[in-house]
Amino acid sequence: MKNHIIFFSGGKASFTVAHLVKERHPNDNIVLYFTDTKWEDEDLYRFINEASDKLELPMLTHSMGINPVELMFKQKVVFNSRIGNCSSILKMKTAADFIKKGIVPKIESWRNWQHLKSEDFRENPILYFGIGWEEAHRKAAIIENWEPYDVQMPLIDEVIDNDMILAKYKIRQPRLYDMGFSHNNCKARCVKAGQGHFGNLKEKMPDVFKELKEQEFYMQQYVSSYHIINRLEEHGFEDDVKELYLQDLEDCYKPYFEGKRKKPIPFIPPNLQFTTYSFMKRQIDNDVYPYTLRDLSIDIEEHGHQLDIFDIGGCGCFVNYEGVL
Numbered sequence: 001m002k003n004h005i006i007f008f009s010g011g012k013a014s015f016t017v018a019h020l021v022k023e024r025h026p027n028d029n030i031v032l033y034f035t036d037t038k039w040e041d042e043d044l045y046r047f048i049n050e051a052s053d054k055l056e057l058p059m060l061t062h063s064m065g066i067n068p069v070e071l072m073f074k075q076k077v078v079f080n081s082r083i084g085n086c087s088s089i090l091k092m093k094t095a096a097d098f099i100k101k102g103i104v105p106k107i108e109s110w111r112n113w114q115h116l117k118s119e120d121f122r123e124n125p126i127l128y129f130g131i132g133w134e135e136a137h138r139k140a141a142i143i144e145n146w147e148p149y150d151v152q153m154p155l156i157d158e159v160i161d162n163d164m165i166l167a168k169y170k171i172r173q174p175r176l177y178d179m180g181f182s183h184n185n186c187k188a189r190c191v192k193a194g195q196g197h198f199g200n201l202k203e204k205m206p207d208v209f210k211e212l213k214e215q216e217f218y219m220q221q222y223v224s225s226y227h228i229i230n231r232l233e234e235h236g237f238e239d240d241v242k243e244l245y246l247q248d249l250e251d252c253y254k255p256y257f258e259g260k261r262k263k264p265i266p267f268i269p270p271n272l273q274f275t276t277y278s279f280m281k282r283q284i285d286n287d288v289y290p291y292t293l294r295d296l297s298i299d300i301e302e303h304g305h306q307l308d309i310f311d312i313g314g315c316g317c318f319v320n321y322e323g324v325l
C-alpha cells in the first residue's frame with residue numbers, strides 16, 4: 001500500500017487534486033495535510049472539514065500556533081510583497097520539519113482519523129501540490145526542493161474544472177472566491193498581495209482592510225523603534241538602558257499584536273533627540289500613515305490615480321522554499 005500526502009491549502013485546486021488521488025488510488029493510504037497560519041478565514045475551516053468528510057479522507061492539521069502578525073512582531077520585520085517569512089516558516093518549514101524529520105509542531109489535530117489506513121504515512125510518500133499550468137514555471141524548483149520524494153502536480157498536465165469537481169460532492173466553494181479573490185489564503189490578507197487584490201479587499205471587506213492597514217502602521221512603528229533602540233550603544237548608552245527600553249517597547253506593543261488591546265501606547269524613550277525619533281513622534285502625533293501598498297489603493301480612490309487591477313500577487317505558500325528545506 002502506497003502513501004500519498006496532499007498539501008491541502010483550502011483552495012479549490014487542492015480539493016481537485018485530493019479527489020483525483022482518491023479516485024485513482026482508492027485502496028492506498030491518503031492524508032490531507034493542512035498547515036494552519038491561525039490567520040485564516042472562518043469559511044476556510046468549513047470548506048476543508050466538509051472536504052475531508054465528503055472525500056472520506058483523514059486530514060492532519062499542523063500549526064506553530066502563531067499567526068503572520070505575531071511572527072512579524074517576533075522577527076522585527078514588516079512582511080511585504082518581497083518578504084513573506086510567514087509562508088516560509090508557518091507553512092513550508094512546519095511541513096518540511098514534519099515530513100522529512102518527523103518533528104511535530106506545537107499544535108496538531110486530526111479529522112476523520114478513522115479513514116487513515118496506516119500510521120506510517122510518512123514512509124516514502126508521494127507528495128501532491130495543487131498548482132496548475134499557470135504556475136508550471138515553479139515545478140522544477142519544487143521537485144528539487146523536495147528531493148528525494150516523488151512529487152506530483154497533476155493539474156499542470158490535466159485541465160480540470162475545479163467547480164465541476166466541487167459540484168460533484170455538493171460542496172460550496174470558499175466564500176473568498178465568491179468575492180472575487182483568486183485564492184483562499186489568510187482571509188485575503190496576504191502580505192504578498194498586490195494593488196488589485198487590496199483594492200478588492202477594501203471594497204468587499206472594508207473592516208478587514210482597515211484593521212490590516214492599522215496593524216501595518218503599528219508594526220512599522222514597532223519595528224523601526226526596535227531597530228533604533230537596538231543601536232543605542234552607538235550613541236553612548238549602556239547596555240542595561242538599552243535592554244530596559246527594549247522591554248518597555250515590547251510591553252507597549254505586544255498586547256495589541258496579540259489582539260488584547262485596541263491600540264498600542266507607542267513608546268518613545270525619554271531624552272532621545274535623534275532625527276528618526278522626531279519623525280516617529282510626528283507620525284504618532286499627526287497620525288501620518290506611511291505610504292504602502294494598502295495606502296496606495298486609498299490614494300488611488302481618493303486622488304484618482306490608476307489602480308493596477310492585474311497586480312494580484314499573493315502567496316504560493318506551499319511552493320515558496322527560499323532557505324527553508
Ligand code: SF4
Nearest residue numbers: 086185186190191315
Ligand atoms: S498567504 Fe500570504 S500572509 Fe498568508 S502565510 Fe502565505 S505569504 Fe503569509
